[in-house]
Amino acid sequence: MPFAREAMSAIDKAPIKAPVAVNFMGLSTDEQADRKHHGGPLKAVHQMPIATYGLINAEFNLKVRIGTLGENLITESVNDLPDMDESTVCIGDVFQYGDEYVNGADSVQLRVVQPRRPCYKINDQIGQFTKVPNIAAWVSKQGIAGWYFQVVRDGIIDVDLPVYLIERPYPFATLETLWQLSNSKEKYAAEDIEPWLAIECLEESWKVVLRKKVRKG
Secondary structure, three states, X not given: OEOHHHOEOOOOOOXXXXXXXXXXXXXXXXXXXXOOOOOOHHHOXXXXXXXXXXXXXXXHOOOOOOOOOOOOEOOOOOOOOOOOOOOOOEOOXXXXXXXXXXXXXXXXXXXXXXXXXXXXXXXXXXXXXXXXXXXXXXHHHHXXXXXXXXXXXXXXXXXXXXXXXXXXXXXXOXXXXXXXXXXXXXXXXXXXXXXXXXXXXXXXXXHHHHHOOEOOO
């Protein structure tokens, strides 16, 4: 749709009304206007914690609805399980959405490969409704913009599916810790950073940031 700054955007999302096919580029019904910075195999699917909306609304006295910030997936915890958020999700985690089959097709398997870096479009999107400060910068500082998945297995996704964690190869690599390292002004010993650089699936631009955090000498 037409957006701010005479640009187009697909940031505003609405709930799906029927099952959707997912392939290596993401949801078949999804669109990105700026394909240079959004979409692609390493940003195929974006998930946002529900808590992010609550934090934004509380901090800035807003009523931003789910879907406003462009996410493809939202989950809710059940049976006293922890919420999926930056403190509980790790780089390399593989989640399966649904049981083995959904509507007669394979269920989707998705691997976490990087956090989302919030951009100015978050400000422009929320700013359509109210005058706000630089919310994108605040979200980045808090490290609460959700994460991007790479598609491990194509399939079908639908509402109200159970979500299963099926792989966790790097239990130390929470998104919360990655944001803390990336946002820190401190330098770290090589042995603190090297395990992150060894994560094959971590998107390269995050490794570039982490290499700069190594203390020399």
